[in-house]
Amino acid sequence: MKRRPAIGNDPLDVLMPAPPADRLAHAPEAPRRLSSMAKKKMTIEPPVELVDRVKAAAVALAAPPHSLTIAALVERALLAEVERLEGEYNQGQPFPKLTRKLRGGRPVEP
Numbered sequence: 001m002k003r004r005p006a007i008g009n010d011p012l013d014v015l016m017p018a019p020p021a022d023r024l025a026h027a028p029e030a031p032r033r034l035s036s037m038a039k040k041k042m043t044i045e046p047p048v049e050l051v052d053r054v055k056a057a058a059v060a061l062a063a064p065p066h067s068l069t070i071a072a073l074v075e076r077a078l079l080a081e082v083e084r085l086e087g088e089y090n091q092g093q094p095f096p097k098l099t100r101k102l103r104g105g106r107p108v109e110p
Contacts, residue, residue: 046054054070061068086092 054073058068058070058073086094
């Protein structure tokens with residue numbers, strides 16, 4: 001008796017085949033796991049065009065294997081830029097913690 005092919009580890013593989021290899025080559029890196037760190041709300045007002053691009057990226061990559069959220073995308077982008085700035089301006093070390101509150105509005109004066 002011929003055996004029926006199994007559906008594999010994930011039953012959804014039958015319904016949703018893997019994306020082509022060329023799409024996987026350009027897929028974004030998985031978000032870093034910072035979820036164990038305490039969170040704090042931050043309010044910003046980026047340009048409308050950037051907000052639209054962020055939303056479009058989050059929707060396009062919301063499904064597995066990426067499961068991207070706007071929060072994860074923004075968190076990863078902020079982390080990457082802060083690490084770049086630390087590397088360029090502070091020998092790769094974190095900048096000193098602030099001892100006072102930041103004032104909103106105008107750029108911070110040293």
